[in-house]
Amino acid sequence: MYVAVKGGERAIENAHAWLVEERRGDTSVSELNIAQIREQLALAVNRVMAEGSLYDPDLAALAIKQARGDLIEAIFLIRAYRTTLPRFGASLPIDTGRMACDRRISATFKDLPGGQVLGPTFDYTHRLLDFKLAAEGEVPEAATREATPGDVPHVAEFLNHGGLIEEARHNDTTPPDLTREPLEMPAERSLRLQALTRADEGFTLGMAYSTQRGYARNHAFVGELRIGAVPVEMDIPELGFSIEIGEVTLTECETVNQFTGSKSEPPQFTRGYGLVFGQTERKAISMALVDRALRWEELGEEDEGAPAQDAEFVLYHADNIQATGFLEHIKLPHYVDFQAELELVRKLREEAGANTAREAAE
Amino acid sequence: MNEDHAPRQRWLGLMAKAPAGRVASLLDEAMTRPAFTWLRAPEVGSTMVRARAGATGGPFNLGEVTVTRCALTLATGEVGHAYIQGRSKADAEAVAVVDALMQTSKAATLQAQVLDLLDAEQTAKRNARAAKAAATKVDFFTMVRGED
Numbered sequence: 001m002y003v004a005v006k007g008g009e010r011a012i013e014n015a016h017a018w019l020v021e022e023r024r025g026d027t028s029v030s031e032l033n034i035a036q037i038r039e040q041l042a043l044a045v046n047r048v049m050a051e052g053s054l055y056d057p058d059l060a061a062l063a064i065k066q067a068r069g070d071l072i073e074a075i076f077l078i079r080a081y082r083t084t085l086p087r088f089g090a091s092l093p094i095d096t097g098r099m100a101c102d103r104r105i106s107a108t109f110k111d112l113p114g115g116q117v118l119g120p121t122f123d124y125t126h127r128l129l130d131f132k133l134a135a136e137g138e139v140p141e142a143a144t145r146e147a148t149p150g151d152v153p154h155v156a157e158f159l160n161h162g163g164l165i166e167e168a169r170h171n172d173t174t175p176p177d178l179t180r181e182p183l184e185m186p187a188e189r190s191l192r193l194q195a196l197t198r199a200d201e202g203f204t205l206g207m208a209y210s211t212q213r214g215y216a217r218n219h220a221f222v223g224e225l226r227i228g229a230v231p232v233e234m235d236i237p238e239l240g241f242s243i244e245i246g247e248v249t250l251t252e253c254e255t256v257n258q259f260t261g262s263k264s265e266p267p268q269f270t271r272g273y274g275l276v277f278g279q280t281e282r283k284a285i286s287m288a289l290v291d292r293a294l295r296w297e298e299l300g301e302e303d304e305g306a307p308a309q310d311a312e313f314v315l316y317h318a319d320n321i322q323a324t325g326f327l328e329h330i331k332l333p334h335y336v337d338f339q340a341e342l343e344l345v346r347k348l349r350e351e352a353g354a355n356t357a358r359e360a361a362e
Numbered sequence: 363m364n365e366d367h368a369p370r371q372r373w374l375g376l377m378a379k380a381p382a383g384r385v386a387s388l389l390d391e392a393m394t395r396p397a398f399t400w401l402r403a404p405e406v407g408s409t410m411v412r413a414r415a416g417a418t419g420g421p422f423n424l425g426e427v428t429v430t431r432c433a434l435t436l437a438t439g440e441v442g443h444a445y446i447q448g449r450s451k452a453d454a455e456a457v458a459v460v461d462a463l464m465q466t467s468k469a470a471t472l473q474a475q476v477l478d479l480l481d482a483e484q485t486a487k488r489n490a491r492a493a494k495a496a497a498t499k500v501d502f503f504t505m506v507r508g509e510d
Contacts, residue, residue, distance in 0.1 A: 055425060059428070082426060087408055148496070156416070232411055248427060
């Protein structure tokens with residue numbers, strides 16, 4: 001018989017106090033401040049903003065500090081904070097064609113208008129530990145060159161002219177919002193894109209990788225990858241017109257995939273789309289691959305039974321806050337549930353024992 | 363309303379993208395702030411940022427951005443609004459004050475001492491980044507081939 005108890009308050013308080021002390025670490029080492037995290041761990045900040053689904057670098061930096069660098073815990077903090085904010089409205093759809101590009105590359109066209117701009121990338125580094133960084137020092141200034149003013153055109157536009165690639169047809173329907181309505185199947189593309197852009201990077205990467213290895217057979221080229229700042233414009237009802245309310249840095253990836261045609265579509269290239277808050281290149285490419293794999297039905301492709309084609313599987317397991325919430329709750333007290341299981345196993349053993357005894361007697 | 367919104371759109375957008383504390387410090391250097399009453403006290407909230415599938419297709423919800431807004435009215439009746447990215451109530455107040463004053467005889471002073479400076483700073487910052495990006499642009503050259 002199990003009797004419900006309460007307690008552990010003091011233990012919990014003391015555990016939290018110890019957590020605070022451990023978070024600070026050795027006090028002879030200087031303490032990190034929010035600006036240091038924001039400026040020097042910018043890619044961690046970007047991941048927390050993207051998967052926390054809230055663009056605010058200072059808040060993300062604070063969350064990383066509070067979470068002792070556990071990024072999923074930091075994302076959890078951001079998601080929880082987000083729910084306390086009143087929603088003022090939605091922006092007009094941003095125009096990534098107006099992006100001030102820090103980086104813009106294409107793996108499909110060498111000579112494209114606007115050129116191949118590498119930006120501040122880890123690509124082509126040797127991945128050797130740089131021990132100079134262990135010592136503090138001055139940073140050499142980056143080189144500059146006269147820039148060509150004006151917007152950089154999207155690569156897909158050139159292919160569009162020849163009708164060689166499917167068009168992303170413009171429409172202005174109000175998209176579903178999974179922060180307001182629970183995610184339900186079947187999920188249209190706009191809902192899938194919202195789920196994917198805030199999905200766990202590791203999960204999305206694994207799913208994308210599976211398509212490259214042959215599960216859903218979608219050989220993708222990075223048609224274009226661009227990173228840079230885009231203005232955010234919003235209609236202000238009290239003014240009666242729209243204004244720019246700020247600017248966000250985004251990573252956009254558009255893949256170009258071969259498509260042999262279907263009953264309704266001629267052979268042409270198709271597209272996968274990734275767009276993520278911050279400089280988050282691995283995630284944006286992964287998103288584009290998974291988006292393309294999930295589009296099999298609308299393109300009239302075959303269901304190969306690949307995990308990355310299964311929208312329900314992908315979308316219901318991609319959110320790391322949902323996943324970690326359910327996973328980690330099993331470490332919390334389940335004394336009563338377990339007591340019931342224990343009773344059951346004992347009873348089954350008794351019955352099995354009684355049966356064996358009866359059989360032996362017969 | 364038939365008036366041309368473009369100038370007001372421009373100055374509100376310019377101030378919304380200013381770094382923390384910048385509008386307030388430029389305003390205070392330019393003049394003493396007038397008395398005002400709140401129509402809506404500064405409030406922190408969010409805006410859902412939308413994007414388009416494939417950059418040009420149907421819209422989807424990308425994620426939210428923190429925004430602070432407020433509205434106020436000067437003793438002389440002009441109404442100022444602010445909607446700015448981030449969580450700074452002090453910055454929102456300064457933006458709304460400038461917005462209201464831009465509808466008064468102070469407009470020329472503020473244009474010169476706040477807005478033009480912000481514009482120049484933002485242009486310089488954007489150009490500096492663009493120049494660094496341009497330096498990482500690849501110049502391809504064809505290797506001499508041995509067949510001739």
